[in-house]
Amino acid sequence: MSSDWAHAPDVVVVGAGVAGLYAGWRLQRAGHQVLVVESARHVGGRAAGMDVPGSPGRPLDLGAMRFTSDHVLVRAMADHLAVPYRQLAATGHADTLFYLRGRRFRAGEIAGDPDRVPYDVGPDARGRTPDELFEDVIARVLDKAGAVVPGTRRDWNRVKEELELGGRPLFEYGFWNTVSDHLDLESYAYLRDGNGYDCNNWSAGEVMQTQLAGFGRAVRYFRFRDGTRSLVHALRRAVEAHGGQVWTGTEVRGVRLPGAGQRIELSLRETGGETREVTAPALVLAVPPRALDLMDLDVPAVDLPSWRQDVESVVSHRVLRVVLGFAEPWWEDVVGRGATRSLTDLPIRQVYYLDDHRVTGGDAVLSVACNDDRAYDFFTPAPAFAHWRRGGALDGPDPHQLARIGQDVIAQLRLLHGTAVPSPTWMVVRDWGHDPFGGGYHGWRPGRRGSHVAARMRRPWPRHDVFVCGSAYSDIPTWMEGALSNTERLVQDHFGLTSPDWLPPATYLGW
Template identity: 30%
Template sequence: MKTRSELTSIPMNSTYQDGLCTEVAVVGAGAAGLYSAWRLVTDGGLPGSQVQLFEMDDRIGGRLESVVLPGMDVVGELGGMRYMSSQAIVATLIEQVFSHALESVPFPMGDNAHLFAFLRKQYLRADAWKRAQARGDRQLTRYMLSEADIGYSADQLFNKVVYEVLTADPWFNARYADKVKHYGAYDYTFELTAEDWSRIKPQLRYCFAGPYQDALVNELGFWNMLKDRVGQEGYNYLADAGGYYSNTINWNAAEALPYMVGDLSNAGTEYKTIAGGYDGLAYALADAYLAEPGGCIWRENQLLGFTRSSKPGYRYTLHFLNRPGRAPWAVHANSVVLAMPRRALELLAQDSFFFRNEELQRNLAAVIPEPAYKILMGFEQPWWQQSFGAQSGHSITDLPLRQCYYFGTDPSNSHSLLLGSYNDMRATPFWQVLARHPEPFKPRATALVAPAQLEGLQNMQASQRMVNEVMKELRELHGSGVSIPDPYVTWFKDWSADPYGGGYHAWQAGYAVDRVMPFMRKPDRAEAIHIVGEAYSDQQGWVEGAFCVAERMLEEHYGLRRPLWLDPRYHLGY
């Protein structure tokens, strides 16, 4: 098993070579780009020299970024954190293909008895609903829910809505009624496969009297649907108590249904991650790609746009800016893989032959970039363990803080890591103003951290004003009975900044996702230009979504066969 230092020590090239020629140019060294480059050189019959990978940042991984704060051997996740065993590409890569380098470990979600839900100034433990139901009672909150919805936790109420929408449609019942069940007062099960959902989402109708009667569910926004089912107050409860505002924005309701019951509302879901940091998957892919002679990751080289090539034997010329030298340079290629999210695509020159396409412009707008902030904090003591027995997991609030994750304690000392705030969507403008304040938080030495260890971290710090507000909200979330010290170091990440535009994406209502997804993989039938990544997938917010889109594109347009390590029956989406 490789150490994190060994895994991340990969050779990359920050220079440039004007006039470079390659068969395939892969732009973006995030999950989809790394996967595409690796598959093309290992299974696509191309030497490394004919598959070149370009990245504008000084690191790889895209929205996977694992960091270690000084003074502790605990990994913090600024980006993607985890995967599910059902996500076959991610799981198989980690647990089989790269098992020599990566170690899969549980991503603990903690014991709800030791976690908090602080909503409308009401203090609850996260297991309050379960305990009340075991007593035959209904947990009351300060949300004026409909009588039929009182006593449901947010997870249970999400499940109830999905169940009712599905089973109200006669078309669904005629085909899938035996795959969904309601038992007991609050419990629902969904045994629908990914293939089932792919058939259901374009067909499902909203069969309730009212303004949306008989509408296709994919024409409705999720907020529209939730308000119609549980009222605006019920919607507010789900938005607040669910932890993520992004889940309840007015995105495509048909896409929201499997997302909610397949992940965030399923209390039985088993999460895993990688020992040493989840971005280890990106580095394992990079290492495997670079093992092929001629493979190269051109870091700190920003794609500005591309044109038709005047060089004989090549179709496209890609125009890059080498950021260290501020030097423009050109690459010639016969096919291009744009492994980039919506905002990064919009930053490319839009006056090219490729982007002068009304259908492409319309479909680029089919997804909503969802802003997200994370603030990691290092503490000298694990105050959450000492005060209320939490070992891991997260607490939720309707304060702008939204969520905090108790990440862990160094096994050799007491220094501990907290994700002090994980907020998104409408909470982000609150923090945006504080993030701009010019006075940064000043990391301080501890008994275990010398001043020299803190050098070079100043650009990663949140502003002092932001830290002050986070600490105020953490103390309010946990109540006066919990004494919370100040952190000695922070690490702040704004995923809404260019070129990402957001931490994750969501499909707009009214788009036929089953048609847009294949279109984006090859927007112009006459061109060898492809768009891949999490943004235009049907597993948005997950690395698996990026991999599925990339794999489908490689099989469809580069003629690659399904790898032997991946079940040929595994569903890759539309």
């Protein structure tokens, strides 16, 4: 914790993830004196990464790991800050491997041999991959409501907010409830098992947009060449280059909101050390919903019920990521060199084959993403963070716990691929369900009108200059683009900033 101030801050930003650092950079550059505080010892939040164990300088993403060609703000900012990125291979490859109900088959085999699919699906699902079925059922739901599949983010927001289904707004329906009305039970089970996400009964329109615009077969993905942390570090440098300060290892112990027009009071404590009182006219909370729950925030009693309701408008989904390094990409003998992922109803659910070894050399990397409650619960309890390298010491709280997770993952990889799996050279476990994150991504609950909640959350109490930003309360809550566009709207609407010159004109910022 530093105390080298020429002036007291006029904006304190809590949270040094992508949204918080972006807010700090934009406000500091506009002439505000900004202090960004972060409870962790490093910046990045869910975009933080690490070095591959035993390979200093080789990046490894454990949270946010990619963005799409539609994410205008991410790409424009990365270009402006000279953060390099590269395009990834398409995920809709015919060699995508499925292991469902004990049967192994490839996406490219389904159309020619529908009986490969171990589900007694109806005629509408027969011969279709889960992605194709997902897209088809969404089109049918929209057609029933008199709409077509939107082509832009702006059009998706119109559909989510204005479309009615059976006389009720679309946002009042849960997605899986809506799908079950258009599929027989076996087709429904095939879709849930083969999609890789079992828990996302969000507001129906939100899942439709997330699937088609974020995970559809036509989506093009990009990754930062030096890991997502390279963007985070560039943002931190930009904040500090303009005179702002970033304090890591600094926890917010309490926030007091005095009368209107008075400075907001924060009690800050450095990890294992000094406590300090800081005041500022404005406070930006760039933290996830669980962190808002944990914060000792002096919410006015009259506003507390509506505040709680708005905070709880989104669902935090627990995510466990297990990343393993191998001397050779052994999976290519099974799935081929071009495949990028496999899907299963086993608890490991989704397996991504990263091509880092072709770009940077070193070990071949495989990432397991347990993204739903069924998969997550299988591996609990899991450490918030732990890693191990062959011949080295364990970095984590419980070696037996880490060994159990590793053994379970290897056993399931063996079933999925139908082949022997060599011992990994290293393993990393990251459980985003732990505090202060409470989950790895978020989605809107059915019945909540997202645009109204998002606007209220950006400034929850008109009598106080307290603001909330980040991906959770945006119109695309699973992506960095949502965090950035939500924050850009905040600084424009409530701090009077104009659109930056590096952002393409008329860029749509969502709700």
